[in-house]
Amino acid sequence: MALSRLSSRSTTLLQPLATTSLLRRRHISTDTTPITVETSLPFTSHLISPPSRAVETSSQELISFFRDMALMRRMEIAADSLYKAKLIRGFCHLYDGQEAVAIGMEAAITKRDAIITSYRDHCTFLGRGGGLFEAFSELMGRTTGCSKGKGGSMHFYKKDASFYGGHGIVGAQAPLGCGLAFAQKYSKEEAVTFTLYGDGAANQGQLFEALNIAALWDLPAVLVCENNHYGMGTAEWRSAKSPAYFKRGDYVPGLKVDGMDALAVKQACKFAKEHALKNGPIILEMDTYRYHGHSMSDPGSTYRTRDEISGVRQVRDPIDRVRKLIIAHDIATEKELKDMEKEVRKEVDAAVAQAKESPIPEPSELFSNIYVKGFGAESFGADRKELRATLP
Amino acid sequence: MSAIIHGAGAATALSTFNSKKLVARSRTNLPGRSKRCIVAAGSDDGSKSFGSSSLSLRHSHKLIANNAVATKADTSATTGHELLLFEALQEGLEEEMDRDPHVCVMGEDVGHYGGSYKVTKGLADKFGDLRVLDTPICENAFTGMGIGAAMTDLRPVIEGMNMGFLLLAFNQISNNCGMLHYTSGGQFTIPVVIRGPGGVGRQLGAEHSQRLESYFQSIPGIQMVACSTPYNAKGLMKAAIRSENPVILFEHVLLYNLKEKIPDEEYICNLEEAEMVRPGEHITILTYSRMRYHVMQAAKTLVNKGYDPEVIDIRSLKPFDLYTIGNSVKKTHRVLIVEECMRTGGIGASLTAAINENFHDYLDAPVMCLSSQDVPTPYAGTLEEWTVVQPAQIVTAVEQLCQ
Numbered sequence A: 001m002a003l004s005r006l007s008s009r010s011t012t013l014l015q016p017l018a019t020t021s022l023l024r025r026r027h028i029s030t031d032t033t034p035i036t037v038e039t040s041l042p043f044t045s046h047l048i049s050p051p052s053r054a055v056e057t058s059s060q061e062l063i064s065f066f067r068d069m070a071l072m073r074r075m076e077i078a079a080d081s082l083y084k085a086k087l088i089r090g091f092c093h094l095y096d097g098q099e100a101v102a103i104g105m106e107a108a109i110t111k112r113d114a115i116i117t118s119y120r121d122h123c124t125f126l127g128r129g130g131g132l133f134e135a136f137s138e139l140m141g142r143t144t145g146c147s148k149g150k151g152g153s154m155h156f157y158k159k160d161a162s163f164y165g166g167h168g169i170v171g172a173q174a175p176l177g178c179g180l181a182f183a184q185k186y187s188k189e190e191a192v193t194f195t196l197y198g199d200g201a202a203n204q205g206q207l208f209e210a211l212n213i214a215a216l217w218d219l220p221a222v223l224v225c226e227n228n229h230y231g232m233g234t235a236e237w238r239s240a241k242s243p244a245y246f247k248r249g250d251y252v253p254g255l256k257v258d259g260m261d262a263l264a265v266k267q268a269c270k271f272a273k274e275h276a277l278k279n280g281p282i283i284l285e286m287d288t289y290r291y292h293g294h295s296m297s298d299p300g301s302t303y304r305t306r307d308e309i310s311g312v313r314q315v316r317d318p319i320d321r322v323r324k325l326i327i328a329h330d331i332a333t334e335k336e337l338k339d340m341e342k343e344v345r346k347e348v349d350a351a352v353a354q355a356k357e358s359p360i361p362e363p364s365e366l367f368s369n370i371y372v373k374g375f376g377a378e379s380f381g382a383d384r385k386e387l388r389a390t391l392p
Numbered sequence B: 001m002s003a004i005i006h007g008a009g010a011a012t013a014l015s016t017f018n019s020k021k022l023v024a025r026s027r028t029n030l031p032g033r034s035k036r037c038i039v040a041a042g043s044d045d046g047s048k049s050f051g052s053s054s055l056s057l058r059h060s061h062k063l064i065a066n067n068a069v070a071t072k073a074d075t076s077a078t079t080g081h082e083l084l085l086f087e088a089l090q091e092g093l094e095e096e097m098d099r100d101p102h103v104c105v106m107g108e109d110v111g112h113y114g115g116s117y118k119v120t121k122g123l124a125d126k127f128g129d130l131r132v133l134d135t136p137i138c139e140n141a142f143t144g145m146g147i148g149a150a151m152t153d154l155r156p157v158i159e160g161m162n163m164g165f166l167l168l169a170f171n172q173i174s175n176n177c178g179m180l181h182y183t184s185g186g187q188f189t190i191p192v193v194i195r196g197p198g199g200v201g202r203q204l205g206a207e208h209s210q211r212l213e214s215y216f217q218s219i220p221g222i223q224m225v226a227c228s229t230p231y232n233a234k235g236l237m238k239a240a241i242r243s244e245n246p247v248i249l250f251e252h253v254l255l256y257n258l259k260e261k262i263p264d265e266e267y268i269c270n271l272e273e274a275e276m277v278r279p280g281e282h283i284t285i286l287t288y289s290r291m292r293y294h295v296m297q298a299a300k301t302l303v304n305k306g307y308d309p310e311v312i313d314i315r316s317l318k319p320f321d322l323y324t325i326g327n328s329v330k331k332t333h334r335v336l337i338v339e340e341c342m343r344t345g346g347i348g349a350s351l352t353a354a355i356n357e358n359f360h361d362y363l364d365a366p367v368m369c370l371s372s373q374d375v376p377t378p379y380a381g382t383l384e385e386w387t388v389v390q391p392a393q394i395v396t397a398v399e400q401l402c403q
Helices: A001-010 A061-082 A099-108 A122-127 A131-141 A175-186 A205-216 A263-280 A306-316 A318-328 A334-356 A364-367 B017-025 B054-066 B086-099 B123-127 B139-151 B163-178 B230-242 B290-304 B322-332 B346-364 B380-388 B390-400
Strands: A034-038 A044-046 A054-058 A114-116 A193-198 A223-228 A254-258 A282-287 B080-084 B103-107 B131-136 B155-157 B193-198 B222-227 B247-252 B258-262 B275-278 B285-287 B309-312 B316-318 B334-344 B367-372
Touching: A044 B247, A054 A061, A054 A263, A061 A099, A061 A122, A061 A131, A061 A318, A061 A334, A099 A122, A099 A223, A099 A263, A099 A318, A114 A175, A122 A175, A131 A334, A175 A193, A175 A205, A175 A223, A175 B139, A175 B163, A205 B139, A223 A263, A254 A263, A263 A282, A282 B163, B080 B086, B086 B103, B086 B123, B086 B230, B086 B258, B086 B290, B103 B139, B123 B131, B139 B155, B139 B163, B155 B222, B163 B193, B193 B230, B222 B230, B230 B247, B230 B258, B258 B275, B275 B290, B285 B290, B285 B322, B285 B390, B290 B309, B290 B334, B309 B322, B322 B346, B334 B346, B334 B390, B346 B367
Parallel strands: A114 A193, A193 A223, A223 A282, A254 A282, B103 B131, B103 B155, B155 B193, B193 B247, B222 B247, B285 B309, B285 B334, B334 B367
Antiparallel strands: A034 A054, A044 A254, B080 B258, B222 B316, B275 B309
């Protein structure tokens, strides 16, 4: 039965893996034989020769891509409902549609390479190993959150996985990222820093300042512009004279990548890491798209048509692309993938339920972690009491 | 009110109560300086006790070891070496860079040029280009880079060529430097030191004579200190580098050439502590940075007129050392704040509020605050003089308060 299904579904892509059994459930997650897939679009480059379009992957990796992206998608949708239920307040910037960037990047690097991004950080946090429960707790302002409930949606951090956040001010993470790269060079760590910013931040002066220093001092910095074509409500063509963000580094080489193709992202990031370790900074422009508005307070339809959004969803959706690849290479069946999505949904729901039960921070938490207790640490308190108090 | 003590060189008097307190406090700073100093006894009920044995006199030398009166050259028996304030800063920085390889310096012209005020002279040759970094002129970016580097293990010392330039980096200092420790739930510490000269110089013009203490003081999560003598400059620099919190160290353009003898052995000043410059009885004068010298100049006149001012260099601008200040207010019951900061929303304004809130019952007169005028500093010499507080104004204010 399975074999007949196979033959009816073969596509123009490379030969499917040899199937040996008639078992409905294959051992899909442990197969690491390399499969080579071509990226959907060629890379466009500036001042550098682009990497090859042929990406090496494996069934294990493709399945993990699918699962992780489905998890991220589900998490963002759950965050959407939580926001509408007023359990998440303030600003909530969702990443659905852009998952391939986070996933592809993780596949190319190690936990010692640093990532720093802006406020659209939920999925990047997850990609770096953050837990669903911590993410939802932080979004709902509970003590079990990754920043103890004091950061919120825009301030997710995970130090042990070298994830440096999580920044609310547009573009402010660019100099921070170059500082991280500087520290990596200083300590001779053989690691790189991926500094992510958006097309809106690409017009910030501090980005060019940081780029200049990074190029001058040969820092291992990879600047990644996640170009989702809209800076909140302003389209790319209305805010940038030159929307070729990968070329705007001028003397710094750049690469334009289809950001909806996780494998292309993986290839580009691998290439960029090698380049940055040897030759200094490089810019990657990820051509991607976000389905939600800029944040939950933005419907996302006043500056673009619904047809555009659904068009991208039908043609370029990253999860569908990986799904088609998996099915074409016969790594799993459609039903198995659907089952996986259902599992993921249950996982997310469980995490949400658990997070809803978590405690809110104590009032004393208001004053903790403002200062670090350190050398000569007796002081007189931020609240200026007369008595000596030790810094919390 | 307690009786007036005439003359600066009067008999050294101790009350046992005061001595205990002073002993306890001096242990927090390393000893090593002895200064000619006056300790005026004054318990609150106005009576005095004179401890007159030679033993207690020797005790008094050690007690007031850390009371610096930098205007007087001291005849110290201990060894030390004399240097200028910028050299003291350089010594502190060099010692810390030797001690910890994670300390690095970044700023404009700090490397090959040696620093615009020579604070980093010679360091680039000694430590190399990776530890003493010449940055291009982009304060926002290099301050941000310093903070990013501090999020991992480095301890950068960021120099603003003039504190006024740091306004360009305000976003980084406020949002990232001050707040990251809090918003990350304690995951990241930012052990940076941001330093640079500020204050009104000699006809440098409005944009180069800014006092940024008032702008930075509300940022949660940072500490601010102002140095005023070579001794505390070196001590505060070292303490700031070793502190796990971000510290902004305010230096003053006109104080870089002050000469003083400082100890040979290693010492560190407490970041949160104020310095008792001249103990007194009639009125507490709180000051910091360059105004300390204007106050001490006025103090000479005041002493000749029969007043006994207690002068405290608050040093720590955030948080305030309300312990030392409080004890002083409880003793003298009158406060005058002399500062170079702007009047509106300045350090003096915050200090006035803090003193009124905490020590209202002990005050016999309203807290008076002398600050520089709320104007852009003019270029013309005479106008510039009138912008900042002059000793004559301090004398008048004290007389007014002590009526």
